[in-house]
Amino acid sequence: MTTNTTELPTTYSPADVETKWYKTWEDGKYFKPKKGKANKSFCIIVPPPNVTGKLHAGHALDITTQDSLIRFKRMKGFETLLLPGLDHAGISTQSVVEKMVFEQEKKTRRDFSREEFVKKIWAWKEEYGNHILNQQRAMGTSCDWDYLTFTLDPIPNKAVKKFFVDMYNQKMIYQSDYIVNWDPMLQSAVSEAEVEHKDVQGNFFHIKYAIKGSDETLEVATTRPETLFGDTAVAVNPNDDRFKHLIGKTAIIPLCNREVPIIGDEHVDLEKGTGCLKVTPGHDFNDFEIGKRHKLPIINILNKDGTLNEYGLEFAGLASKVARNVVSKKLDELGLLLDKKPHMHPVGHGERSGVPIEPMVSKQWFVNVSDMSKRAVAAVENGDMKFYPKEWENTYYSWLRNPKDWCISRQLWWGHQIPVFYCDNNHQWASEHDVTECPTCKSKNVHQDPDVLDTWFSSGLWPMSTLGWPDPKAMEEKKFSTFFPTTVLITGYDIIFFWVARMMMMSLQTQNQVPFKDTYIHAIVRDKLGRKMSKSLGNGIDPFDMIAQYGTDAFRFTLAAGSGYNRNINLDPDRIGGFRNFINKVWNAFRFIYPHLQTGSAQITDMSKLDHHERWILAELNTTTKIMNESMEIYRYDDASSAIYSFVYDKYCSWFIELSKNILNGDDAAIKARRVSVLKFAFRKILALMHPLTPFITEELWAHLKEANEDLLIAQDYPEYDKALEFTQDQDQMNKFVEVVTSIRNLRASVNIKPKDEVNVELFTDNQELIKYFRENLVNFQELARVKNLSVGNKELNRPNKSIMNVLTHTEIFVPLDGVIDLKEQISRLEKELTKTKADFAKYEAKMKNENFMKNAPENVREEVLVNVRELGEKIHSIEENLVQFKS
RNA sequence: GGGCGUUUAGCUCAGCUGGGAGAGCGCUACCCUUACAAGGUAGAUGUCGGGGGUUCGAACCCCUCAACGCCCACCA
Numbered sequence A: 001m002t003t004n005t006t007e008l009p010t011t012y013s014p015a016d017v018e019t020k021w022y023k024t025w026e027d028g029k030y031f032k033p034k035k036g037k038a039n040k041s042f043c044i045i046v047p048p049p050n051v052t053g054k055l056h057a058g059h060a061l062d063i064t065t066q067d068s069l070i071r072f073k074r075m076k077g078f079e080t081l082l083l084p085g086l087d088h089a090g091i092s093t094q095s096v097v098e099k100m101v102f103e104q105e106k107k108t109r110r111d112f113s114r115e116e117f118v119k120k121i122w123a124w125k126e127e128y129g130n131h132i133l134n135q136q137r138a139m140g141t142s143c144d145w146d147y148l149t150f151t152l153d154p155i156p157n158k159a160v161k162k163f164f165v166d167m168y169n170q171k172m173i174y175q176s177d178y179i180v181n182w183d184p185m186l187q188s189a190v191s192e193a194e195v196e197h198k199d200v201q202g203n204f205f206h207i208k209y210a211i212k213g214s215d216e217t218l219e220v221a222t223t224r225p226e227t228l229f230g231d232t233a234v235a236v237n238p239n240d241d242r243f244k245h246l247i248g249k250t251a252i253i254p255l256c257n258r259e260v261p262i263i264g265d266e267h268v269d270l271e272k273g274t275g276c277l278k279v280t281p282g283h284d285f286n287d288f289e290i291g292k293r294h295k296l297p298i299i300n301i302l303n304k305d306g307t308l309n310e311y312g313l314e315f316a317g318l319a320s321k322v323a324r325n326v327v328s329k330k331l332d333e334l335g336l337l338l339d340k341k342p343h344m345h346p347v348g349h350g351e352r353s354g355v356p357i358e359p360m361v362s363k364q365w366f367v368n369v370s371d372m373s374k375r376a377v378a379a380v381e382n383g384d385m386k387f388y389p390k391e392w393e394n395t396y397y398s399w400l401r402n403p404k405d406w407c408i409s410r411q412l413w414w415g416h417q418i419p420v421f422y423c424d425n426n427h428q429w430a431s432e433h434d435v436t437e438c439p440t441c442k443s444k445n446v447h448q449d450p451d452v453l454d455t456w457f458s459s460g461l462w463p464m465s466t467l468g469w470p471d472p473k474a475m476e477e478k479k480f481s482t483f484f485p486t487t488v489l490i491t492g493y494d495i496i497f498f499w500v501a502r503m504m505m506m507s508l509q510t511q512n513q514v515p516f517k518d519t520y521i522h523a524i525v526r527d528k529l530g531r532k533m534s535k536s537l538g539n540g541i542d543p544f545d546m547i548a549q550y551g552t553d554a555f556r557f558t559l560a561a562g563s564g565y566n567r568n569i570n571l572d573p574d575r576i577g578g579f580r581n582f583i584n585k586v587w588n589a590f591r592f593i594y595p596h597l598q599t600g601s602a603q604i605t606d607m608s609k610l611d612h613h614e615r616w617i618l619a620e621l622n623t624t625t626k627i628m629n630e631s632m633e634i635y636r637y638d639d640a641s642s643a644i645y646s647f648v649y650d651k652y653c654s655w656f657i658e659l660s661k662n663i664l665n666g667d668d669a670a671i672k673a674r675r676v677s678v679l680k681f682a683f684r685k686i687l688a689l690m691h692p693l694t695p696f697i698t699e700e701l702w703a704h705l706k707e708a709n710e711d712l713l714i715a716q717d718y719p720e721y722d723k724a725l726e727f728t729q730d731q732d733q734m735n736k737f738v739e740v741v742t743s744i745r746n747l748r749a750s751v752n753i754k755p756k757d758e759v760n761v762e763l764f765t766d767n768q769e770l771i772k773y774f775r776e777n778l779v780n781f782q783e784l785a786r787v788k789n790l791s792v793g794n795k796e797l798n799r800p801n802k803s804i805m806n807v808l809t810h811t812e813i814f815v816p817l818d819g820v821i822d823l824k825e826q827i828s829r830l831e832k833e834l835t836k837t838k839a840d841f842a843k844y845e846a847k848m849k850n851e852n853f854m855k856n857a858p859e860n861v862r863e864e865v866l867v868n869v870r871e872l873g874e875k876i877h878s879i880e881e882n883l884v885q886f887k888s
Numbered sequence B: 001g002g003g004c005g006u007u008u009a010g011c012u013c014a015g016c017u018g019g020g021a022g023a024g025c026g027c028u029a030c031c032c033u034u035a036c037a038a039g040g041u042a043g044a045u046g047u048c049g050g051g052g053g054u055u056c057g058a059a060c061c062c063c064u065c066a067a068c069g070c071c072c073a074c075c076a
Helices: A014-027 A057-075 A090-105 A114-128 A131-138 A154-169 A225-230 A285-294 A310-315 A320-333 A370-381 A392-400 A455-460 A472-477 A493-511 A543-550 A552-561 A573-596 A612-633 A637-665 A669-690 A695-705 A728-750 A768-776 A778-785 A823-849 A851-856 A859-887
Strands: A041-045 A079-083 A173-183 A188-190 A195-211 A217-222 A233-236 A250-252 A259-264 A276-279 A337-350 A358-367 A386-388 A420-423 A428-430 A446-448 A486-492 A516-522 A524-526 A568-570 A759-764 A787-793 A803-807 A812-816
Touching: A014 A131, A014 A543, A014 A552, A014 A695, A041 A057, A057 A079, A057 A131, A057 A486, A057 A516, A057 A524, A057 A543, A057 A552, A057 A612, A057 A637, A090 A114, A131 A543, A154 A173, A154 A428, A154 A455, A154 A493, A173 A337, A195 A225, A195 A276, A195 A320, A217 A225, A217 A276, A225 A310, A225 A320, A233 A285, A259 A285, A276 A285, A285 A358, A310 A320, A320 A337, A370 A392, A370 A493, A386 A392, A392 A493, A455 A493, A486 A493, A493 A516, A543 A552, A543 A573, A552 A573, A552 A637, A552 A695, A573 A637, A573 A669, A573 A695, A612 A637, A612 A669, A612 A728, A637 A669, A637 A778, A669 A695, A728 A759, A728 A768, A728 A778, A728 A803, A728 A812, A759 A778, A768 A778, A768 A787, A778 A787, A803 A823, A803 A859, A823 A851, A823 A859, A851 A859
Parallel strands: A041 A079, A041 A486, A233 A259, A386 A516, A486 A516, A524 A568, A759 A787
Antiparallel strands: A173 A188, A173 A358, A195 A217, A195 A250, A195 A337, A233 A276, A250 A259, A420 A428, A420 A446, A759 A812, A803 A812
16 A cells, blocks of 8 residues: 555545455455454354345345444454355245246256256356355455355255254144145245235125025125135024024035035124135135034145146136136026125235235145244243344234244255155155165155255254254354354344244254344335335346445445334435445545645544644544444444544534644644644544445555554454543534634625635624633634634624624624625614524523423423523623614 | 334435434535535525324324325135
């Protein structure tokens, strides 16, 4: 890093430095866990993105919040680990490859053997799988890449098998004929959580059912007439006087003329439909329950692709939606369709496929979660795991307090194959190892269950398996005991059910511990109008575009500034542009001190020799340090970013640098050196404070500011609050100085004095400390307000005649003018100010005179009111006095 | 149907346990002032969704109404 020869450009170019520093950090092994002075570990497992994935704005937010925290804790001396991974994402990956193969070869997966097709998916994964990881690198993620784990790697596979087999042997995993959500497109069962309910416009069909041996008929209401082929009963409410005499008789299903019993069941709603319900246990969740209660037979009328099977008679082969219309038409022709009216009703759709889900009975594997879910609830109730923000625990509870057994088998090829084996003598057993013979009958003719496990089954074990569990050697190598339980999980609220709940259950089950102590739920990134980003709307924001346009630091800072306890971030690229300008401001602040780097040291040797402004900036820096530390600890990235933003912009750049110009241009070497030291000291702290949020520019500038023997910024200590740097009097005086300077500028602007032209200024105040302070700041008034001569005096002194003036609570400001003054305008301005001040005054005076207020309000509030009454009273007095003068 | 959330400046949002309405972007005027025009200085803009209540005092607490959004449940 050459400090003195390079000419620095006026704008910062992110692209030039980002790849350079990432490589330097990675090659220098700065991302690897190291024991530090805090003597504690801090671990975040990155939610593994899908191998099919491309980085989207949500991932960028994940990374920003996780990496900022990791960098923060690393600098604070924690042994940090940010652990990366990739998810095989069963359904979506298989679909992507199926689609690709179909496009390229016009073949479906069924044209290949399972082995051949899975090989194709692996090839695809090898080619594209790492893409998203490189995008994560571009975001600056300080992961230890040696920990990179894929959900189908050997260790996660061991974990999956171990959990499955243990639970199988405890009978907590069982196989059952059960009504599941069948996705006819994927031709697989999917879990409850993978079904989305959407309102769909359908019809209510009223169908006439004959009753055997009677002239009476029943009018049954349904939205799905095509399922009547699967009816095995008709149900009425036993308390329904209209129909209860029919219970026990036999109804005849139209079209197929099957005889079924008429049963009484409380589930039937008297109000809904006609009060008569056709019972189709094979294709309706409620009917399935009714069927169990009444021991009704189950008839499956659908093929795996959702078309009617042979039970559909002449309609066999039709898709259920088509069959619905055809069947209803046929019923109409036969005079059996009594009514048909439009009806909006919710229909489950496959989350991945988007097609309507068919409830269907089939043999599937389930996990009994009743015990695990109770433990998972308790762990949050008793504080072992805390949600930030806290409200999200309700979402978590609502799912876990009312759990349904988890259907874990999927009829796919891509995933962890279920470790259950069968022999030709119908024995069944589970095994963690490959098997060649049946343990019961020793038959060599064995085969494994063809189904694979739900993707979330391996995801649920992720915090353990990435740290080596259950392999003792891997656990040792990966320091399981150091990093488990991990510190915090950071993710979006959309996967609290899918993932957070399952990790909690599976970790409590296998480790008897929570998998992480905190869960920070960050917002969902939306477009600037608050709409979800989606392909169909075309409103997605590509992180890569943002990085290219504004730089990674600006993008990260924007995301951090938007992340607190909110649930949406409406991301407007203009905002990123705003923060890009801020990053550039930091760059230029450095350009300002750059020529003076050799003049002062980086440490402040003698605190007692500092001047007012130096003490002031250190006090402000100290306050900022405190806010940043506190905010990062509780995931308030928004508060942290706004604290450093306003310190850098409004304190360091706008005032401290401006106040330093005359010193640096002066010739008092000692004062100059001291000021440079403070500038440098504060700037080094700024870089350290900002580094977790904006790693690249800060590391780049640090290279210029660091001492020869100092390490990279990523490895420096994070600044801490220091009581020795509290200087309240200097802060108070500086605030008054700023007020006066602003007021002079305001006066100048009000009469259009050119920025270059100098003016004389007279200040009047009764505060003797201030008089002294203002006099010491003569040169600063000259610089910052273009003042020529300044006089400061007591309020007893006479005021200049021809002048414009402002009144502050502590000081009167006069700018005498030689030319013609628009008296009218001055008077009107003063009168406006007087009205405003009087209104303010009245407010406080009323409070002061209110006995109840004086009795009840806390002392500091009372004190403030009294001060305001006094100061505003003085201000009114001043304005009135001066108005008299102007008017005379 | 059950639950949660949101409503503050033109836009996107902050505002911690109640005590003087804020930021960024945008806008207006004037400035190429020797770190920065991705800049500087000054400035305008708000019945804090409506109504009621508690309180000495409400953007903040309670009730109520309205609009919008999300989650869960439910194919009669």
